[in-house]
Amino acid sequence: MQGLTQATLEFVNQYWAPLVCGLAIVAVLPLIVGYVVLVERKLMADMQARLGPMRVGPHGLLQPIADAVKLLIKEDIIPDDADKLVFWLAPVLSVGAALLAMAGLAIGPAFQIAKDINIGILFVVGVSALGIFGIVLGGWASNSHYSLMGALRSSAQLVSYETAAGMALVCGLLFAGTLNMTSIVQAQHEQGMWFGLLAPVAFFVYLVASIAETNRAPFDLPEAESELVAGYMTEFSGFRWSLYFLAEYTNMIVVASVATTLFLGGWLRPFPRTHWLDFIDFLPPLLLVAIGVYCLMRTPKQPARVQQLFMLAVAGLCFTVAVVLAAPVLLRTPFVNPLLASAAKPFYEGIHGGFWFIFKVSAYLYFFMWLRFTIPRYRFDQLMRLGWHFLIPLSIINVLLIGIAMIAGSYLHLEGGWLLLATIPASIIALIVALFILAMEQKSERQQAGGAAPDPYA
Amino acid sequence: MPLRILMLDQVIFYFFAAIAVVSAILTVTRRNVVHSAIFLITALLATAGIFLQLRAEFLFIVQIILYVGGIMVLFVFVIMLVNLDVAVRQLQFARQKWVAMLISLALAAQVGLMLWSTGKMPGQGMPVLVAAPVDKLPPNSEAVARSLFESYLLPFEIASVLLLVAMIGAVVMAKKRA
Numbered sequence: 001m002q003g004l005t006q007a008t009l010e011f012v013n014q015y016w017a018p019l020v021c022g023l024a025i026v027a028v029l030p031l032i033v034g035y036v037v038l039v040e041r042k043l044m045a046d047m048q049a050r051l052g053p054m055r056v057g058p059h060g061l062l063q064p065i066a067d068a069v070k071l072l073i074k075e076d077i078i079p080d081d082a083d084k085l086v087f088w089l090a091p092v093l094s095v096g097a098a099l100l101a102m103a104g105l106a107i108g109p110a111f112q113i114a115k116d117i118n119i120g121i122l123f124v125v126g127v128s129a130l131g132i133f134g135i136v137l138g139g140w141a142s143n144s145h146y147s148l149m150g151a152l153r154s155s156a157q158l159v160s161y162e163t164a165a166g167m168a169l170v171c172g173l174l175f176a177g178t179l180n181m182t183s184i185v186q187a188q189h190e191q192g193m194w195f196g197l198l199a200p201v202a203f204f205v206y207l208v209a210s211i212a213e214t215n216r217a218p219f220d221l222p223e224a225e226s227e228l229v230a231g232y233m234t235e236f237s238g239f240r241w242s243l244y245f246l247a248e249y250t251n252m253i254v255v256a257s258v259a260t261t262l263f264l265g266g267w268l269r270p271f272p273r274t275h276w277l278d279f280i281d282f283l284p285p286l287l288l289v290a291i292g293v294y295c296l297m298r299t300p301k302q303p304a305r306v307q308q309l310f311m312l313a314v315a316g317l318c319f320t321v322a323v324v325l326a327a328p329v330l331l332r333t334p335f336v337n338p339l340l341a342s343a344a345k346p347f348y349e350g351i352h353g354g355f356w357f358i359f360k361v362s363a364y365l366y367f368f369m370w371l372r373f374t375i376p377r378y379r380f381d382q383l384m385r386l387g388w389h390f391l392i393p394l395s396i397i398n399v400l401l402i403g404i405a406m407i408a409g410s411y412l413h414l415e416g417g418w419l420l421l422a423t424i425p426a427s428i429i430a431l432i433v434a435l436f437i438l439a440m441e442q443k444s445e446r447q448q449a450g451g452a453a454p455d456p457y458a
Numbered sequence: 459m460p461l462r463i464l465m466l467d468q469v470i471f472y473f474f475a476a477i478a479v480v481s482a483i484l485t486v487t488r489r490n491v492v493h494s495a496i497f498l499i500t501a502l503l504a505t506a507g508i509f510l511q512l513r514a515e516f517l518f519i520v521q522i523i524l525y526v527g528g529i530m531v532l533f534v535f536v537i538m539l540v541n542l543d544v545a546v547r548q549l550q551f552a553r554q555k556w557v558a559m560l561i562s563l564a565l566a567a568q569v570g571l572m573l574w575s576t577g578k579m580p581g582q583g584m585p586v587l588v589a590a591p592v593d594k595l596p597p598n599s600e601a602v603a604r605s606l607f608e609s610y611l612l613p614f615e616i617a618s619v620l621l622l623v624a625m626i627g628a629v630v631m632a633k634k635r636a
Contacts, residue, residue, distance in 0.1 A: 010466050011466055083490075083492075086492070086493075086496070117515060118515050118516070118598050119515045119516055119518075119519045119599055122516075122519045122523070122599075123515075125523075126519050126523040126526070127522065129523065129526050130522070130526055132526075132530065133499070133526075133530075136530070136533055137492075137496070140492060140533075155530055155533070158530070159530060159531070179599055
């Protein structure tokens with residue numbers, strides 16, 4: 001017993017910092033997800049020429065909190081014929097896997113919970129894939145046809161698109177030469193080039209596959225409300241349902257972070273090695289100051305006193321963050337004691353990197369939402385055809401050709417930007433070959449006699 | 459200092475080992491096939507945990523990724539092919555009682571022999587897998603890659619050709635005759 005206490009103490013002593021960070025993520029993430037949902041609703045409203053949520057708080061800014069309270073106090077329903085234990089376990093499994101995957105992400109050079117794990121990106125991808133069990137088990141446990149159908153679709157979709165996503169990741173990893181998240185970003189700093197530019201086709205494949213893996217529109221077949229009510233979530237209500245929601249959005253953040261790290265340069269600002277572009281460092285604080293000033297200008301126009309106060313609070317928050325972000329720039333001025341400046345440097349670099357990382361992740365998420373409101377949902381056989389007949393051949397050919405291009409590049413001593421000369425033609429050839437294969441297949445299918453109607457549940 | 463780390467290692471090892479053993483037993487005793495599959499996952503994840511405790515990160519993540527894929531498919535098969543209502547009522551896996559007992563005895567004898575030959579009976583000091591110190595290990599995935607692509611290149615290639623043949627065979631057999 002004493003040994004156990006000692007071991008616990010030893011563990012806490014060694015790992016208190018990651019534990020606190022982990023707790024912070026688990027505590028804050030639901031709030032972040034709530035606001036991502038609000039942004040999505042606002043975007044949807046904007047694209048459909050509506051206003052979106054406007055009632056709770058100024059411009060609906062408190063809507064996520066009201067929604068969360070509503071979901072928490074809703075009646076918790078478990079169907080009579082459901083497998084109770086599995087029904088209870090499934091949403092927890094989904095959320096647990098998604099949150100665990102967050103531990104491997106490198107948000108800025110200083111902030112990473114599981115520091116420097118050698119298998120970094122594999123850990124994130126592998127653990128977040130565990131979340132699919134939550135969906136399949138939940139669909140099975142609810143003992144309902146719609147749920148089961150949604151669950152089976154979801155598993156088929158994941159199995160089909162994981163190969164393509166994995167091959168796309170391999171392409172990026174070829175350039176990085178390491179699986180460690182921090183080293184991947186450092187490799188991009190040394191190359192002076194985002195891997196997304198070096199391998200655009202791989203980035204595209206990962207983009208499409210990541211939408212399919214997170215079950216987002218236009219690939220949200222597992223929860224297609226026009227066919228399956230709500231798919232695997234049909235029988236879930238209240239808090240359990242919101243757990244699934246949390247898992248879906250956390251997974252979106254995870255795939256966006258992986259794409260950012262591997263293809264979009266992680267926490268590096270654009271053009272990190274070009275010194276005459278250093279003014280880019282000023283942009284984030286300026287942007288926040290602009291938002292703050294806009295909030296101040298809008299304050300007198302709010303109808304209620306509470307809303308005016310809230311607007312002021314938002315403006316204050318923007319100014320505070322702007323000051324924090326501006327600090328590294330201010331530290332470079334000669335007025336500050338150089339000793340103090342050098343002591344605070346890693347801290348502020350972390351903050352700055354964090355801003356760019358979150359900015360890129362947000363841009364990726366914005367693209368997800370944009371696609372959702374633009375493209376109609378695929379049919380299931382179309383989805384499978386896209387995965388198996390186009391993306392998988394494309395990604396495999398792409399890995400092959402990028403590998404050849406890299407060998408050619410090393411023979412010709414191409415460095416940094418010049419490597420583009422080798423990899424861009426390789427990507428284009430891969431795209432052409434994959435399209436050719438697709439065209440040949442469609443031709444041979446049209447020639448086959450009869451042409452039976454597609455099976456929607458295949 | 460080393461003694462304390464040993465302590466922590468021991469706690470983690472026995473934690474995962476207990477989970478693995480209990481869920482392995484539950485895997486074969488549950489009547490409901492889906493429950494069995496869930497406990498199978500738990501057992502495999504606990505094994506992955508032991509790999510992690512030994513600082514074999516690459517093995518840990520490969521265990522998770524491969525078995526997730528594998529058991530995912532198993533789940534789908536179970537849901538689609540097994541009639542659960544019938545399966546729950548039937549008594550399964552009971553016909554090979556004597557064979558199973560013989561095999562378990564042989565396995566127990568092997569484990570006992572291993573314990574005896576290392577001179578550490580369970581009574582005198584618990585046997586524990588001690589991980590190598592972190593700073594002395596080369597990066598794990600690189601070590602695996604070196605042994606696969608340098609020392610054992612030929613067997614590796616033969617295995618991959620075998621897998622490729624199996625894959626093509628599966629496609630050919632599954633394809634409908636035109």
